[in-house]
Amino acid sequence: MTDAWWRDAVFYQVYIRSFADGNGDGVGDLAGLRGRLTYLRDLGVDALWITPFFPSPMADHGYDVADPRDVAPVFGDLAEFDALLSEAHALGLRITIDVVPNHSSHEHEWFQAALAAGPGSPERARYLFRDGSGPDGSEPPNNWPSVFGGPAWTRVPDGQWYLHIFAPEQPDLNFGNPEVLGDLEETLRFWLDRGVDGFRIDVAHGMAKPDGLPDMVPMDDTGLLDDHGPGDHRFDQDGVHLVHRRIRAVLDRYPGTMAVGEVWVSDDERLARYLRPDELQLAFNFKLLTAEWTPTALRDAVVHSLAAVEDSPAPACWVLSNHDRPRHVTRYGDGELGTRRARAAALLQLALPGVAYLYNGDELGMPDVDLPDDALQDPIWFRSGGKERGRDACRIPVPWSGTEPSYGFSSRPDTWLPMPEGWAALTAQAQAADPASMLSLYRAALALRSSSPALTGEGLQWLPSPDGCLAFRRPGGLVCLVNLSGADVPLPEGTVLLASADVAGGHLPDDATAWLVA
Missing domain, CATH: 2.60.40.1180 (Golgi alpha-mannosidase II)
Incomplete structure (x- = not known):
């Protein structure tokens, strides 16, 4: 096992709520994942990325973290995590986990202390509290919009406002405060000491904010983390690189560990800045995920993705789907057409040099599911007043076996997001027995990728x-x-x-x- 094991690895994203339910409550958990580790080994992936399983009020399904150094009871406990880590390592699978540095939950002890302490206090200095604008301070401090809709500011009873680029339940932390950066380093060491192999850094182009928090170029379509360029002061500020250098300094004390950044920056040169020798080892390049199904768009995605890393130590990092975007089966046309194109796209992705990230269910050809309004849970749905349906459609639980919901995902038929009828042929069990299935294609491709000398070399x-x-x-x-x-x-x-x-x-x-x- 080399220190740079990740340079050509295939990672598998486990959206923990939707992967496998071990205790029968309809929500995926660490015990469910433990029970499916041999499936993942046999699929042929090298490492897992597990989405947040930390204590959280779940306003954004775990990306609102109340305690970054523990496990939420709905997912298990630290002993369960340690057992998962040990069993995964015994099977040759590495484990990486999400870190959410840009913001905390509003239920985090720091934010509760900030509310109690009042304006000008050291407790408030951990976040971005400001006086309002207008004659009586009743207007937000600036014009920044929330990614989830509405303003990026919420007023508290004493009259001040706090910044939240995402939901009001996710107040942004102040990375100009040394205590905030020190706490992030402590979180990284906590999990590295337990034996994790690396991290996925959520909103890795966030964290730094410009001095004075000036107004930004007005934008009608804020878009979920889309890169809106230099006029968008919420993201990709130069100060963010100081944070990444501190993260890297921690990782370098644990040989063989890595971090991948969620960096929604479309400019090749600006993306490359995150991949300098003392910053991230990897950064997701979303050009393949966002490309239309045309030869020109796909070729451009590959060319730009390779150009972005050409002068950096990092390999390219390819993504087709994740928990924030429509699944590629659906993007490419749904049904038989979308599935045929998704099969072709899988072999394109896995033939490219560098790192590949799969999203749970990609290997089964899962489509998005059109859910009824009353089943939707994404904060985007609520914050937009029902105008944007949000991301629930791509987060449906994975079907494992059987002919009726919940298809072996849980011991109960009703799951945290409902599973549709008619998925019997989509289950892992059904596909494993079919040499022409999507699952069989992925297994064959991953086996060749790891064993054939033809799929070697950079560029x-x-x-x-x-x-x-x-x-x-x-x-x-x-x-x-x-x-x-x-x-x-x-x-x-x-x-x-x-x-x-x-x-x-x-x-x-x-x-x-x-x-x-x-």
Whole structure:
């Protein structure tokens, strides 16, 4: 096991509420995850990223952290986490966990102390409290919008306002305060001492705020963490890099550990700043996730993602889906069309050099689910007054077995988000028995990715290809051909290692990908 194990790893995102329920309450938990570790090993992933399982009032399903150094009872306890870590390591799986530094829960002891202490106190200095604007201070201190809708400020009874880039239950911490940075370092050491292998840094382009908190360029569509460029003072301020250097300094004392940042910055040069030798080891590049299903858009996504890391020590980091965005089966057209394209996209993602992140259920071809209004739980739904449906559709629990909800996810049929009828063929159990299934495709691709010398080497060479297609060669010899032309195209010379559709006739169908070696 090398210190830089993560450079070509495949990570699997476990959205803990929706992965597996071990105690029968309809909510996924650490015990449920422990029971599925052999499935993940057999799938062929190298590491897990587990979303927040810390004590929280769950205003944003765990991303509002009341205590970053404990386990919420709904998910288990520290002993359960330690057992999970030990069993995962015994199976050769590494464990990374979420850290949420930008904000705390409003129920965090610090924020409760800040409310009690009053204006000008050291307790308030841990957060971003300000007097209001206007003659009587009744207007917010500036014009910043919340990512979840409405203003980014809430007034407290003594008249001051506090900043929350997300929900009011998620007050932003003041990273200009040394105590705040010191507490983050303590949290990192707490989990590293228990044996975790790394972290995913939530909102890694947040944390730093400009002096004086000036008004920003007005924006109608704040968008969930979308990069709005230099006029958006909420994100990507230069001071954030001081925070990342402190995070890296902690990690460097624990050899073989890493951090990946959730950095919604579309400019290649600005993204590269997060990947300097003394900052993050990895940063998600969301260009593949946001690309349209066209040859030009996909090629541009690959070109820009590789350009962003070209002069950094970091490899590229590829993402197709996560808990904040529509699943790619749905983005690509849903139904049979979306599934066919998702199969092709999976082989494109896994053929690229660097790191790949899978989202739980990707390997089953899970689609988004159109939920009834009364089932929605995302704060975006409530903060937008019902105008934005939020992210619940991509967070449905994973179907494991059987023919009726909850398909083996839980011992009870009703789950924290409802599971639809008609998913019997989507379950892991059903797909494991079908060599043509999405699960079988992922298992085959991951096995080749870890064992074939063809899928080695950094960088890639673009190859001539038919109109409407993408083709590239990896240094190890793999040729990847993606067909989006609308018609069958002849396969190039070579032996087919794997294909997302039937290529028995020597042709690659539309919306399909093939891996070949000459």
